[in-house]
Amino acid sequence: MHVIVDFTVVPVGAGVSLSRHIAEVERVLAGTGLTYELHANGTNIEGEWDAVMGAIRACHERLHAMGVPRIHTDIKLGTRSDRPQAMADKVASVKRVLGN
DSSP, X not given: OEEXXXXXXXXXXXXXXXXXXXHHHHHHHHTTTOEEXXXXXXXXXXXXXHHHHHHHHHHHHHHHHTTOOEEEEEEEEEOOSSSOOOHHHHHHHHHHHHTO
């Protein structure tokens, strides 16, 4: 099943600046071959359910390996059964309505 996920990883107990941890999350995602996009408050990722969930798990594993003692992750996800849809399709649909 294809899934589009918006997730935010919050390393807990890793200090105030988390940029290097989030950069490592992005490196993990880059190695998955999945389509993903960093945004100001998290990351969007899409693909087959098991691959996406495996990628999020790999992010947790990498952060723990970096010494992060706790991780809190918020996940929003969406699936469709009526037709295929990608992240880019959703954005393009709104831009068409806006007249762009």
